[in-house]
Every structure is written in C-alpha cells, then in structure tokens.
Amino acid sequence: MSSTQKTKGSRARTGSSPVARVLIVMMMVLAVMMVSARIFQAQLGQLVFERLATERAQQDRMATLAPGLHVAFCGTGSPMPDATRAESCALVVAGENLFVIDSGSGSTTNIALMGLPPDRIKAVFLTHYHSDHIADLGNLALQRWVNGAHQSPLTVIGATGVEQVVAGFNQAYALDQIFRPAHHGEAVVPSAGGGLLASPFELPPRVTAPAKERAVTVYDADGLLVTAMRVDHAPADPAVAYRFEYAGRAVVFSGDLIVSRTPGFEDFARGADLLVVEGLQPEMLGVLEENVIARGDPNLGAIMRDVLDYHTTPEEAADVAQLANASALILNHVVPPLPSRFLEPAFLRDAPSRFDGPVRVARDGMAVLLPQGSDDIRFESWF
Ligand SMILES: [Zn+2]
Numbered sequence: 001m002s003s004t005q006k007t008k009g010s011r012a013r014t015g016s017s018p019v020a021r022v023l024i025v026m027m028m029v030l031a032v033m034m035v036s037a038r039i040f041q042a043q044l045g046q047l048v049f050e051r052l053a054t055e056r057a058q059q060d061r062m063a064t065l066a067p068g069l070h071v072a073f074c075g076t077g078s079p080m081p082d083a084t085r086a087e088s089c090a091l092v093v094a095g096e097n098l099f100v101i102d103s104g105s106g107s108t109t110n111i112a113l114m115g116l117p118p119d120r121i122k123a124v125f126l127t128h129y130h131s132d133h134i135a136d137l138g139n140l141a142l143q144r145w146v147n148g149a150h151q152s153p154l155t156v157i158g159a160t161g162v163e164q165v166v167a168g169f170n171q172a173y174a175l176d177q178i179f180r181p182a183h184h185g186e187a188v189v190p191s192a193g194g195g196l197l198a199s200p201f202e203l204p205p206r207v208t209a210p211a212k213e214r215a216v217t218v219y220d221a222d223g224l225l226v227t228a229m230r231v232d233h234a235p236a237d238p239a240v241a242y243r244f245e246y247a248g249r250a251v252v253f254s255g256d257l258i259v260s261r262t263p264g265f266e267d268f269a270r271g272a273d274l275l276v277v278e279g280l281q282p283e284m285l286g287v288l289e290e291n292v293i294a295r296g297d298p299n300l301g302a303i304m305r306d307v308l309d310y311h312t313t314p315e316e317a318a319d320v321a322q323l324a325n326a327s328a329l330i331l332n333h334v335v336p337p338l339p340s341r342f343l344e345p346a347f348l349r350d351a352p353s354r355f356d357g358p359v360r361v362a363r364d365g366m367a368v369l370l371p372q373g374s375d376d377i378r379f380e381s382w383f
Pocket residue numbers: 128130233236256
C-alpha cells in the first residue's frame with residue numbers, strides 16, 4: 001500500500017474533511033430547526049395565520065386592474081363531480097362593477113378566493129335554468145348581502161323563467177333572511193338587502209332572421225352593453241348566450257348550447273376579443289360511459305349518451321371561433337372532468353389547429369385581462 005492510499009483511508013475513517021464538517025453542521029442546524037418548529041408549532045402557526053389574515057383583508061383584486069374589460073372563472077365544471085372545478089360561473093369586471101354569469105354549485109367560494117369582493121356584485125346573468133348554473137344563487141346573494149350591508153336584493157337577469165327560479169330561492173332562504181338581521185342588527189345586515197330580485201327579459205320568437213335581429217339588449221349602463229341571443233340547448237329552453245361590450249373590448253359567453261343547431265351564433269360572436277364556449281369531448285365521455293355500463297350502472301351510462309345531443313365539442317367551438325374571427329377561445333363547462341392538466345391536449349384534440357388564435361381550457365381561478373386601448377389578451381391565475 002502506498003503512502004497516499006494510507007492518508008486517504010485515515011481521512012475517511014475520521015470524517016474530518018472540510019466538506020464533511022460543513023455537512024454535519026448543516027444537518028445539526030436543520031435538526032434543531034425541525035425540533036424547534038415542532039415545539040413552537042402553535043406559536044408559529046398563529047404568526048403565519050395573522051400574516052395571511054392581514055394580507056387577505058387588504059386584498060382587493062379589482063383595485064389593481066387597469067381600465068378595461070376583464071373576465072375570470074369562478075366555476076368551469078359541470079354536474080359531473082370534479083375535484084378541481086366548481087360548477088358553471090364566470091365573472092366580468094367592467095369599471096367599478098362586478099357581474100356574475102351563472103352561479104353553479106361551489107362557485108361563490110371561488111369568487112372570494114380570487115380576491116374579488118362579493119359586495120361589489122352588481123347583477124347576475126343566467127344563461128339558462130339547469131341546476132349546474134343556478135345552484136349557488138342563495139349563497140351568492142348571502143355573501144353580497146352580509147359583506148356590503150346592501151339595502152336592496154341582488155338583481156338576477158335572465159330570460160323568461162328567471163322569476164320562478166328567484167321565487168324558489170327566496171322562499172328557501174326566507175327564514176335565513178329573518179335570522180341574520182335579528183342576530184347582527186339592521187345596521188349591519190339590513191333586512192331589505194336579503195334575497196334576489198328577478199329581472200326578466202323577452203326573447204324574440206325562434207325564427208331564422210339574421211342574428212343581429214335576434215339579439216336583444218338586456219343591460220345598458222355605465223358604459224357596459226350586454227346583449228343576449230337565444231341558443232339551442234333543447235329541451236332546456238330558453239337558453240341564451242351573452243355578449244359584453246365595454247371600453248372598446250368584447251367578450252361572448254355561449255352558455256350551454258349545441259352550436260351546430262344555433263345558426264347565426266358566429267354573427268353574434270363576430271370580432272369578440274374573447275369567445276367562451278362550452279366544451280364536451282365525446283371520445284373521452286364515451287370511455288366513461290363504457291366504464292359505468294361495465295360496472296352495472298346503465299342509468300348513468302344513458303345520461304352520458306343523452307348529453308351528447310345538446311352540447312358542443314372543442315373542435316366545433318374552434319370552427320365557430322374561426323368563423324366569428326374571434327381573437328381568443330376558451331373551452332369552458334369542461335366535460336368530462338380532467339383530473340390533470342396533462343389531459344388538456346387530449347381534451348382539445350384538433351381544436352388548436354382549427355382556430356388561428358390561442359385556445360385554452362378553462363380552469364377555476366383563470367382570468368383574462370382585456371385592457372382598454374389595446375388588443376392585448378393576458379391570461380392569469382387568480383388562485
Ligand atoms: Zn345546461
């Protein structure tokens with residue numbers, strides 16, 4: 001054995017190299033930190049909580065936005081259970097006002113989680129009266145009411161039938177609207193501000209006139225113009241798409257529809273900066289259908305087969321976006337549920353190749369900013 005080999009062997013045995021000493025010290029410091037964190041977890045947790053609470057209380061997303069028309073998604077799923085998506089809900093920010101388009105189950109919580117103050121909600125627009133578009137209306141009205149001491153109910157705008165939906169929610173929440181003012185006092189929770197107020201609009205009869213003649217103005221105030229067009233989602237009828245125009249920008253929400261039976265939708269969506277269309281991927285849904293039938297659940301299998309005839313595929317949405325010359329397309333109301341973003345290309349299939357602009361799959365918390373005076377389209381996440 002050479003003298004060099006003897007020296008290396010003796011260092012390895014004693015562990016006295018500088019690198020080894022540094023590693024040992026780092027491990028000891030780490031161990032002390034871990035033990036300390038465990039011992040003082042309650043005190044550290046309180047400090048972290050106080051910091052988070054202060055940040056949350058000071059958060060007002062709307063105050064940070066540049067002038068323009070902005071969109072966010074509070075629910076991008078459907079009635080099919082989805083751990084990452086609430087049922088249908090979108091938001092429009094136009095100046096000082098916040099508008100909600102549909103109020104599916106679980107979506108009100110997402111509005112607050114995105115840092116948007118519920119008391120700023122000016123009105124709700126309903127596309128149609130399937131449960132996954134109205135289920136959270138009671139909670140939405142409550143959050144707006146108790147956060148803002150409002151003196152009038154939350155306005156709900158919709159085609160004929162909205163009165164019936166609103167009356168039902170008001171009846172269900174009638175006792176709650178007595179309990180809250182009784183507990184907190186009229187100054188904090190005024191009785192007059194509870195519940196919902198229906199604001200119905202009439203649609204022209206189902207005719208084959210040009211889309212421009214079928215669109216009706218349903219809101220026109222503070223620089224915001226909202227028009228509605230009847231779409232085919234039979235037997236759910238009426239069902240409408242909405243077009244929001246503000247600060248020179250435009251966004252169109254299709255609601256649920258089968259676009260191939262809704263002639264003129266491309267005219268209604270013409271030139272929109274952002275087109276939001278529902279998306280159902282039939283091949284993926286077919287896989288789920290085969291599995292539920294195989295496990296002995298023909299009823300659910302039949303429902304999955306039925307929904308194919310009143311929804312729109314991502315490819316069809318891309319085609320109509322191209323025809324409409326829209327600038328960007330978002331696939332919303334995602335069916336079937338996608339448990340991972342990795343699956344989004346499989347969901348979109350050929351859609352990106354059939355539309356010249358960006359195509360995205362909607363996710364809860366996604367926001368799209370359309371600043372005034374530009375063609376910019378900025379995608380963000382507000383979660
Ligand atoms: Zn529907």
